[in-house]
Amino acid sequence: MKTVDFIVVGVGGQGTLLASDVIAQVGLGAGLEAKKSEVHGMAQRGGSVISHVRWGERVYSPLIGKGEADFLLAFEKLEALRYVDWLKPGGVALVNEQAIPPVAVSSGGAEYPSDERFLAAFKAVTDKVYLIPSLKVAQEVGSARVNNVVMLGALSALLDVDEAVWRAAIEERVPPKFVEMNLRAFERGRALVK
Amino acid sequence: MKKLLSGNEAIARGAWEYGVAVASAYPGTPSTEILEEFARYPNVYAEWATNEKVALDVAIGAAYAGRRAMSTMKHVGLNVAADAFFYASMTGIEGGLLVVSADDPAMHSSQNEQDNRNFGKFARVPVVEPVDSQEAKDLVGAALDISEQFDTPVMLRITTRIAHSSTPVELGERKEGPPPLPTYPRKFEKYVMLPVNARKRHPVIEERIRKLTVFAETFPFNRVEWGDRSLGIITCGVAYQYAKEVFPTASILKLGMTYPIPPQMVREFVGQVERAIVLEELDPFVENEIKLLGLWVEGKSIFSGIGEMDPRTVREQAIAAGLLPASARKTYIVPDVGSLPGRPPVLCPGCPHRGFYVITRKLKLPINGDIGCYTLGALPPLNSTDTCGCMGASIGVAHGADKAGSPERNIAVLGDSTFFHTGMPALLNVAYNNGKTITVVLDNRVTAMTGHQDNPGTGRTLQGQESKQIEFEPLLRALGMDHVQTVNAFDLREVERALREALKRDEASALVVRGECALLPEARKQYVPLRVDDERCNGCGLCFRVGCPAIVKRPDGKASIDALLCTGCEVCAQVCARKAILFRSQVQETADA
Numbered sequence: 001m002k003t004v005d006f007i008v009v010g011v012g013g014q015g016t017l018l019a020s021d022v023i024a025q026v027g028l029g030a031g032l033e034a035k036k037s038e039v040h041g042m043a044q045r046g047g048s049v050i051s052h053v054r055w056g057e058r059v060y061s062p063l064i065g066k067g068e069a070d071f072l073l074a075f076e077k078l079e080a081l082r083y084v085d086w087l088k089p090g091g092v093a094l095v096n097e098q099a100i101p102p103v104a105v106s107s108g109g110a111e112y113p114s115d116e117r118f119l120a121a122f123k124a125v126t127d128k129v130y131l132i133p134s135l136k137v138a139q140e141v142g143s144a145r146v147n148n149v150v151m152l153g154a155l156s157a158l159l160d161v162d163e164a165v166w167r168a169a170i171e172e173r174v175p176p177k178f179v180e181m182n183l184r185a186f187e188r189g190r191a192l193v194k
Numbered sequence: 195m196k197k198l199l200s201g202n203e204a205i206a207r208g209a210w211e212y213g214v215a216v217a218s219a220y221p222g223t224p225s226t227e228i229l230e231e232f233a234r235y236p237n238v239y240a241e242w243a244t245n246e247k248v249a250l251d252v253a254i255g256a257a258y259a260g261r262r263a264m265s266t267m268k269h270v271g272l273n274v275a276a277d278a279f280f281y282a283s284m285t286g287i288e289g290g291l292l293v294v295s296a297d298d299p300a301m302h303s304s305q306n307e308q309d310n311r312n313f314g315k316f317a318r319v320p321v322v323e324p325v326d327s328q329e330a331k332d333l334v335g336a337a338l339d340i341s342e343q344f345d346t347p348v349m350l351r352i353t354t355r356i357a358h359s360s361t362p363v364e365l366g367e368r369k370e371g372p373p374p375l376p377t378y379p380r381k382f383e384k385y386v387m388l389p390v391n392a393r394k395r396h397p398v399i400e401e402r403i404r405k406l407t408v409f410a411e412t413f414p415f416n417r418v419e420w421g422d423r424s425l426g427i428i429t430c431g432v433a434y435q436y437a438k439e440v441f442p443t444a445s446i447l448k449l450g451m452t453y454p455i456p457p458q459m460v461r462e463f464v465g466q467v468e469r470a471i472v473l474e475e476l477d478p479f480v481e482n483e484i485k486l487l488g489l490w491v492e493g494k495s496i497f498s499g500i501g502e503m504d505p506r507t508v509r510e511q512a513i514a515a516g517l518l519p520a521s522a523r524k525t526y527i528v529p530d531v532g533s534l535p536g537r538p539p540v541l542c543p544g545c546p547h548r549g550f551y552v553i554t555r556k557l558k559l560p561i562n563g564d565i566g567c568y569t570l571g572a573l574p575p576l577n578s579t580d581t582c583g584c585m586g587a588s589i590g591v592a593h594g595a596d597k598a599g600s601p602e603r604n605i606a607v608l609g610d611s612t613f614f615h616t617g618m619p620a621l622l623n624v625a626y627n628n629g630k631t632i633t634v635v636l637d638n639r640v641t642a643m644t645g646h647q648d649n650p651g652t653g654r655t656l657q658g659q660e661s662k663q664i665e666f667e668p669l670l671r672a673l674g675m676d677h678v679q680t681v682n683a684f685d686l687r688e689v690e691r692a693l694r695e696a697l698k699r700d701e702a703s704a705l706v707v708r709g710e711c712a713l714l715p716e717a718r719k720q721y722v723p724l725r726v727d728d729e730r731c732n733g734c735g736l737c738f739r740v741g742c743p744a745i746v747k748r749p750d751g752k753a754s755i756d757a758l759l760c761t762g763c764e765v766c767a768q769v770c771a772r773k774a775i776l777f778r779s780q781v782q783e784t785a786d787a
Contacts, residue, residue, distance in 0.1 A: 037358060065507075089527050107747065111535070
């Protein structure tokens with residue numbers, strides 16, 4: 001089997017690291033080798049965050065090269081655009097519709113890219129772009145914080161791995177008192193793409 | 195059962211499984227999680243030391259007493275600990291001593307990307323390097339065995355990609371290490387490095403490296419994976435993974451010990467392949483060691499020694515050097531996204547450092563900064579730090595400017611933990627030498643940048659025990675500061691008044707700017723998001739210049755506040771000339787009404 005490569009991007013504090021933990025755990029749960037790589041530290045201070053996850057019978061590099069990711073899971077639109085060249089031609093992009101203007105924009109010095117620019121850039125790489133209203137769904141479920149798990153639900157619908165494996169990975173990774181809310185978020189996200 | 199562990203978690207696990215009894219460290223990315231994880235295991239002692247040199251001395255002390263010991267640090271931490279590293283090499287130890295150096299190629303959170311394998315060779319300390327988390331764990335055990343067998347400290351050298359990548363690991367059980375020696379070793383010739391003894395020890399450590407060179411030939415973590423012999427790749431660390439990915443059919447010599455290298459093994463490998471290439475991140479360390487054997491290999495003439503590698507750059511550089519055909523190129527699409535606004539790390543909403551920099555920017559003071567979250571004050575729109583080199587440099591650099599006759603009054607700015615780390619001797623130096631430097635301790639009550647570690651100011655140890663809480667004011671006075679002021683970090687008027695008072699004084703003084711990190715649990719309970727009064731706001735933009743992520747410019751140019759991000763620190767409200775940003779009390783009043 002060929003490897004399946006995921007790039008997960010977002011803004012520090014959005015739960016990208018937990019999401020990539022779950023994806024890696026699902027890979028193991030599905031009986032594959034899995035590797036995950038990210039960088040801690042400065043990135044946590046509201047910075048741009050990128051995490052690499054790979055599944056396969058045998059996985060060597062923990063890093064994915066540019067233009068080689070099968071899936072780009074983006075928790076924020078500007079970050080999706082920043083890392084669009086990581087996606088392989090024809091790969092799948094799942095993008096949270098949320099926009100979080102960086103300080104350079106909110107303080108008026110720079111402009112947040114328009115939706116037209118966003119769509120044109122993605123169209124050049126792939127026609128498989130899913131825009132996910134995950135923040136809205138997360139708030140309906142009970143908290144903006146499960147935004148990341150709504151996105152995981154959407155991703156899960158596009159992968160041939162038993163739903164139970166996903167649910168087990170989420171249960172393992174989130175604090176016990178939030179498991180139920182996270183599982184609901186997962187179901188809602190899954191239904192968005194199914 | 196296999197578990198996904200980061201390299202750091204795997205090292206902590208290995209230290210526990212292989213009987214490490216004492217571990218000491220100072221936090222530093224990418225090494226921090228090793229001690230945090232290790233501290234949670236039963237029957238071990240783990241501590242945050244005040245700096246890396248102290249940490250390594252502590253580990254050496256435990257190893258002298260016969261226990262297995264470990265000290266972990268980021269690469270630049272070993273610069274601080276270098277003195278200890280060198281004497282420990284000279285003396286050797288009783289129980290195994292592991293020094294973990296976490297290097298940071300690409301400088302994800304560091305001031306340089308020095309390759310600490312050089313320190314291994316420099317100090318005649320063997321260096322082992324894992325290719326993934328499983329090896330990271332296994333090499334902890336192997337390194338401790340080598341340490342005891344050869345009477346030497348051993349360096350486990352990792353990089354950010356090993357530290358922060360998670361790969362499957364087989365867990366084992368703890369094997370207790372040796373107990374403390376029944377009596378403390380009194381070996382004058384071995385442990386007292388007077389010149390008379392040091393001269394006798396030098397030949398011993400040179401002989402030790404010679405013996406390790408022989409040992410390396412059969413070290414199981416050095417191995418050959420034969421493939422196509424037209425290309426032979428000698429590699430180590432995470433670069434091994436890129437070699438397997440990019441050159442799946444090549445022959446590979448994987449080195450788990452990179453100092454000293456096994457000469458016979460390398461010679462045979464190089465002799466049996468048509469073209470021998472070294473693939474390693476950063477310095478041509480292994481490459482140069484091989485060249486010293488009189489063998490010809492290529493390395494840095496093909497692969498960059500700057501930054502991190504990844505499969506794509508390795509492939510591209512290999513194609514450029516003719517190692518791979520052009521058809522191996524994987525094309526991809528780089529759409530035109532135009533110029534995107536960056537998203538650098540910023541001071542968090544509610545950060546206690548922000549207000550201080552708003553005032554220093556206003557007063558146009560030259561600032562000699564230091565290492566911590568507050569270094570981010572150097573970035574726009576605060577632009578309020580003029581130098582930052584290494585831990586504890588602020589005070590000495592400011593004192594140097596003073597003694598050089600620089601016409602402006604320099605301010606040394608450093609955090610609470612950095613002050614304990616290396617600020618204290620520098621401040622004593624100011625006092626002793628009649629300096630006039632103004633030293634500002636930004637005391638946010640925690641070691642924040644590396645993820646909220648305890649320090650001598652927090653009154654709690656790494657393993658959760660209550661401890662003596664060191665107060666800054668008496669400490670600063672004891673270090674020779676006759677004038678010590680303490681102000682509330684969130685009260686801009688107070689901060690400005692105190693700074694102006696210090697500037698008036700023609701002598702050294704210290705200022706403690708105190709405000710709890712906004713991310714601490716206690717601080718989180720106090721959040722009250724502020725609001726903008728639309729009618730009063732005229733879009734002047736003063737509040738945007740405090741650089742807070744919670745303040746958003748609306749399409750009409752006026753300000754609004756993101757209630758999900760705002761903590762209610764009131765720095766923006768104090769800056770607003772039109773009183774359009776409501777203070778906490780005003781927000782609460784309107785909420786009650």
